[in-house]
Amino acid sequence: MKRGKGRLDGMRRLLARLPVDPYIAALLGTVLLAALLPARGTAATAVDGASTGAVALLFFLYGARLSTREAMDGLRHWRLHLTVLACTFAVFPLLGLASRGLVPYVLTPQLQTGLLFLCLVPSTIQSSIAFTSIARGNVAAAICAGSFSSIVGIVLTPLLAAALLGNNAVGFSLDSLLSVVLRLLVPFVAGQLLRRWIGGFITRRKKVLGYVDRGSILLVVYAAFSEGVVRGIWHQVTPLRLLALLGVEAVLLAVMLAFTSLGTRRLGFGREDRIAITFAGSKKSLAAGLPMATVLFGADAGLMILPLMLFHQLQLMVCAVLAKRYGRQSGTPAPAGLAAEAPAAAG
Numbered sequence: 087m088k089r090g091k092g093r094l095d096g097m098r099r100l101l102a103r104l105p106v107d108p109y110i111a112a113l114l115g116t117v118l119l120a121a122l123l124p125a126r127g128t129a130a131t132a133v134d135g136a137s138t139g140a141v142a143l144l145f146f147l148y149g150a151r152l153s154t155r156e157a158m159d160g161l162r163h164w165r166l167h168l169t170v171l172a173c174t175f176a177v178f179p180l181l182g183l184a185s186r187g188l189v190p191y192v193l194t195p196q197l198q199t200g201l202l203f204l205c206l207v208p209s210t211i212q213s214s215i216a217f218t219s220i221a222r223g224n225v226a227a228a229i230c231a232g233s234f235s236s237i238v239g240i241v242l243t244p245l246l247a248a249a250l251l252g253n254n255a256v257g258f259s260l261d262s263l264l265s266v267v268l269r270l271l272v273p274f275v276a277g278q279l280l281r282r283w284i285g286g287f288i289t290r291r292k293k294v295l296g297y298v299d300r301g302s303i304l305l306v307v308y309a310a311f312s313e314g315v316v317r318g319i320w321h322q323v324t325p326l327r328l329l330a331l332l333g334v335e336a337v338l339l340a341v342m343l344a345f346t347s348l349g350t351r352r353l354g355f356g357r358e359d360r361i362a363i364t365f366a367g368s369k370k371s372l373a374a375g376l377p378m379a380t381v382l383f384g385a386d387a388g389l390m391i392l393p394l395m396l397f398h399q400l401q402l403m404v405c406a407v408l409a410k411r412y413g414r415q416s417g418t419p420a421p422a423g424l425a426a427e428a429p430a431a432a433g
Contacts, residue, residue, distance in 0.1 A: 109300060110399045116304045120311035120388075130312065137309035140302035141377040142273040147295060148236060148374075149277025150288050163227055166359050170209060170231040173346055173367030175242055178205040179250060181338060192330050194323070196386075199251060200393040201334065203382070206246045207375035207394065208239030214366040217405050221412030223361025231366040236374060240270050243374075247382050269381055299373065306376050307391070314388025323389065328396075335397045339404060342368040361412055365405060372398040 125133040182205030189198045211232035218228035288295060346367040350360040375394045379387045 110395070110402075112300070112304060113307055113395055116307045117311050120308050121315055124312035124315040125309070126312075126316060130316070133305070133309045133312065137306050137380060138269065140305045141269050141380060144273075144299060144302050144373065144377055145240070145270050146273035146277040147288070147299060149274035149279075150281050150284055151277075163230065163359075165353075166224075166227050166355065166363060167231050167234050169350065169353065169355075169363055170235060170367045171238060173342065173363070174209045174235050174370075175206070175238070175246065177345060178342065178370075179246060181205060181341065183250065185334065185338075188334065192334065194327060196389050197323070197327060197331050197393060200390040201331070201338075202250060203247060203379065203390055204335075204370055204375065204394045204397055205338075206243050206250070207378060208243065208371050209235040209366050210369045210371045210373075211236060213402065213405070214362075214369060217365045217409040218362050220409040221361045221365070222358070223365070223412070224358040225362075227359060227362040228366055231362060235366070236371070237274075239371075239374060239378075240274060243378055244382060251382075270378065303373060303376055306380055307395075310376075310380055310387040310391060312388075314386075317386075323392075328392075331393060332396055332400070335393065335400055339368065339397070339401055343404070343408070365409070369401045369405065370394065370397060 124130075179202070182202035185193065185198055185201050189195050193201065209232055211229070214232045215225060215228045219225050343364065346364040347360065350363045355363065372394060376391055379391045379394070383390045
């Protein structure tokens with residue numbers, strides 16, 4: 087009996103050490119389900135409708151969670167926030183545009199478009215906060231920086247996509263603008279307006295609503311990948327191309343981590359602020375990017391979100407190691423529980 091329990095405990099420890107985020111494993115399982123059992127016909131219509139509702143729910147919850155007072159208090163740290171926004175919506179897009187030189191030898195046009203879209207989405211909130219805390223950085227600044235990035239991204243990401251993706255994304259017509267407003271901005275604003283009455287409820291049920299968040303994103307992924315399977319777009323991607331994409335994303339992450347770390351030192355930021363900028367300015371939000379992709383790319387969203395999914399797992403693995411190193415250098419122990427919690431953050 088004791089031997090069996092010991093083996094079980096050993097297996098749990100082994101699983102805990104695996105570098106794969108359990109949520110990414112769930113995403114990959116959803117992709118596999120879509121490949122084997124894609125939604126067709128009436129089922130596809132129902133899944134598409136449910137996916138639209140899930141996107142609205144996600145952005146409603148984002149709005150309801152964001153403390154307006156904290157965001158306003160953070161305005162006094164405007165140099166830090168402008169630096170993060172510049173990294174997220176200027177430096178990243180420039181690197182994404184530079185990746186066009188990799189077509190067709192390294193990346194296919196579709197994968198490069200997905201990579202460029204990845205460079206346009208907002209920064210993370212939850213994981214940036216967790217990693218900044220582990221590294222003993224400016225947590226308050228990370229909260230505000232991630233929040234500002236998410237708010238700005240609701241408007242700026244579709245605008246940048248319309249300007250930079252050309253015919254690969256939904257044209258920025260009145261219809262597409264209305265779709266972005268109705269499916270993303272209106273639910274977000276509604277959440278902000280109702281936060282006064284429902285903020286306490288959401289705070290008390292944070293863990294449960296976290297599962298709602300993730301379940302909604304899984305539904306969005308299933309709908310997007312099902313459409314891709316039905317349309318046959320996955321025949322365009324080979325394992326070698328996926329490996330090349332992963333290599334390109336590793337270089338992209340390394341460049342952004344070096345740029346934010348060295349650049350903030352040149353700009354004269356203190357150690358705690360540099361840590362917050364490094365984590366908030368080098369990462370991209372899977373939770374915000376996936377719903378936006380369904381609005382911008384429509385039926386082609388399946389292939390376009392693949393680079394973002396891979397980058398999400400890569401950034402969690404690398405930043406977890408980096409945050410622990412920074413924390414050890416500070417000489418102050420990391421807050422209990424955050425080290426285990428950070429890799430699971432979907433933000």
